[in-house]
Amino acid sequence: MDPADAYVRLYDALNLTAGSDLDDWDQEPGVDEIALRVCAEILDDPDGQLRDKWVESGLAPRPELLGVLLGLDLVMEAVHPNTDFLDGRSLDYLRTRLEMFGRLNSDETYGALLFRHRHGAGRPFHVPQKLDDLLSLIRIPASSNIHVDVLREADDLPDPGLHPEDDPSVMTSPRIELAQLPFLAEANDLIWEARSLRKRNYYTVQPDSSRMKAHISAALAALDDSGASLAFLPEASLDDDILTAWRDALRTRPDPTAGPTWLMVGTGPVLAHGTRSSRDRRPNRAVLLNRRGDPLLIQDKQRGFTLTPKQQNDYGLRIGEPPPVMRGEYHVQATGLSLIESRYGRFGIHICEDVGWHEMRGAVIAAGVTHLLVPVLAAPIADQGWQEQAAMDLVKEAGTDVAVSNGLAIARTTYEHEPATTLLLIKVPPDHTDDRYLSRDEMVSGHRSPLDAGAEARADALAPRRTTW
Incomplete structure (x- = not known):
């Protein structure tokens, strides 16, 4: 299963779950274990795919599904344009898709899946209030009518020599x-x-x-x-x-x-x-x-x-x-x-x-x-x-x-x-x-x-x- 499409489906299944429930689930020991296993299996798969077994029992919201989604979120770190993980070569097709179509997911799912450039806002953050607070990617539904074009390097602003992802505690991008x-x-x-x-x-x-x-x-x-x-x-x-x-x-x-x-x-x-x-x-x-x-x-x-x-x-x-x-x-x-x-x-x-x-x-x-x-x-x-x-x-x-x-x-x-x-x-x-x-x-x-x-x-x-x- 395409990991980006799986991400979209799992996100949509869990999105209406109360933040307090997600906070409780995230702290269950088995959730972290599932996330790490999912991440390792996808990176080890020569085709960079998610095994169907992780979602075979349906998409009803439950802690196990959150663990799978968190594992997919970890996997995407190997796809980010600012990283060069050797373990993520099997996922190069996702980078190509992002460059060509401005999204990580395929035509099998609607809307768009994108990287989040900032993990917080201009206020204190400690306890997750919704699903997005646990994730580093953004799910944009098709109904929002938002279109993203990824710039070629030749059209981009001058390289600042650093990236906001270098320090996740800092919320600002390089200065312009x-x-x-x-x-x-x-x-x-x-x-x-x-x-x-x-x-x-x-x-x-x-x-x-x-x-x-x-x-x-x-x-x-x-x-x-x-x-x-x-x-x-x-x-x-x-x-x-x-x-x-x-x-x-x-x-x-x-x-x-x-x-x-x-x-x-x-x-x-x-x-x-x-x-x-x-x-x-x-x-x-x-x-x-x-x-x-x-x-x-x-x-x-x-x-x-x-x-x-x-x-x-x-x-x-x-x-x-x-x-x-x-x-x-x-x-x-x-x-x-x-x-x-x-x-x-x-x-x-x-x-x-x-x-x-x-x-x-x-x-x-x-x-x-x-x-x-x-x-x-x-x-x-x-x-x-x-x-x-x-x-x-x-x-x-x-x-x-x-x-x-x-x-x-x-x-x-x-x-x-x-x-x-x-x-x-x-x-x-x-x-x-x-x-x-x-x-x-x-x-x-x-x-x-x-x-x-x-x-x-x-x-x-x-x-x-x-x-x-």
């Missing part, structure tokens, strides 16, 4: 040199339009291509000079023309190896790299490029943002005929989460409103996402604001590091009395272990313009906010 670029400088960088159907009022927003394309060369030069390996822009800073200009600029740089390895060049009504709507709705699509200008990760916005009349007045927006009315975002809504697997962890994107919804954050937790990029189009990021509160839930529950990127299109026109925070990091601090609770000050940091107060808006928008993520 990050640069955030506001890019959007003022209100005229955006085009807002009203849409009205029979029952509802909507809006669309997109960058002014003719204005923004002219700044891509300067933006790329500034990011190259920043020394960052990952750069990202805010929501509403991209469309098809701007995306083409970014790709052309990357392909014609004198030194293609200089500067960021990954660039998340914003979000907007991009029709490339995705399906088209049967109506005139367009996606709000984020695009992450490699240094050659090739897309590595495409993610569409899943939840639209509703603009209230008060917000339209506060932001100085004139959408449609006055007086302002409640307007929903007119776009094609995505129904799934796309992720990329890197040597640094598992990366995903939530566009603005998405990170504010529990059900959306639930998918991030279920998939074991270690790094989440959140481009937004918003008023200046406030202390203890909605982005921070939503991200702190992810840090505390799943150990997910979150980076929020905002532009200056609203901040510079509406809140000129103080410099705006455009980059917000909410993360597990370096070398944190799971023996204490984290404070807000340990998790949250805001980053403003590196320029002097009173800097011209365009210069400010093209000045990278540089930090370590």
Whole structure:
């Protein structure tokens, strides 16, 4: 029996068992003995298979089945890309499957089985509360609509020379040199339009291509000079023309190896790299490029943002005929989460409103996402604001590091009395272990313009906010 498929079946059989029962079972002497026997037999099998005898008596939850599952969990250590166990050569087919299809299990079982990059969250952990707390792998059900692509080494971030698995007590991944670029400088960088159907009022927003394309060369030069390996822009800073200009600029740089390895060049009504709507709705699509200008990760916005009349007045927006009315975002809504697997962890994107919804954050937790990029189009990021509160839930529950990127299109026109925070990091601090609770000050940091107060808006928008993520 394929050990990864057996893992999925056993996980599904035990998943609804109370954590207290699993805790009791895990401490029975026979469970550890079964786990060690299962692990040894699979590693000794020339085909790397699990003997049918271990599940012949059915999948009713019981301590013996937990022992088999724990044994399968031990076996998978020989498959992990960061290990090179000579005893695990018979399992190389599982590594190949992971590289090709982004999962360890075969088509015989639904959903996906993936490695967990972090074994804890940003809070103390001592007693298992559910099945996942006993395991080092993640089971993603098919109903979650989560897709993972494993990156080729040539597309990955630079090798940090160490791996988070080296010390299981440390919950953080290797640090990433990050640069955030506001890019959007003022209100005229955006085009807002009203849409009205029979029952509802909507809006669309997109960058002014003719204005923004002219700044891509300067933006790329500034990011190259920043020394960052990952750069990202805010929501509403991209469309098809701007995306083409970014790709052309990357392909014609004198030194293609200089500067960021990954660039998340914003979000907007991009029709490339995705399906088209049967109506005139367009996606709000984020695009992450490699240094050659090739897309590595495409993610569409899943939840639209509703603009209230008060917000339209506060932001100085004139959408449609006055007086302002409640307007929903007119776009094609995505129904799934796309992720990329890197040597640094598992990366995903939530566009603005998405990170504010529990059900959306639930998918991030279920998939074991270690790094989440959140481009937004918003008023200046406030202390203890909605982005921070939503991200702190992810840090505390799943150990997910979150980076929020905002532009200056609203901040510079509406809140000129103080410099705006455009980059917000909410993360597990370096070398944190799971023996204490984290404070807000340990998790949250805001980053403003590196320029002097009173800097011209365009210069400010093209000045990278540089930090370590």
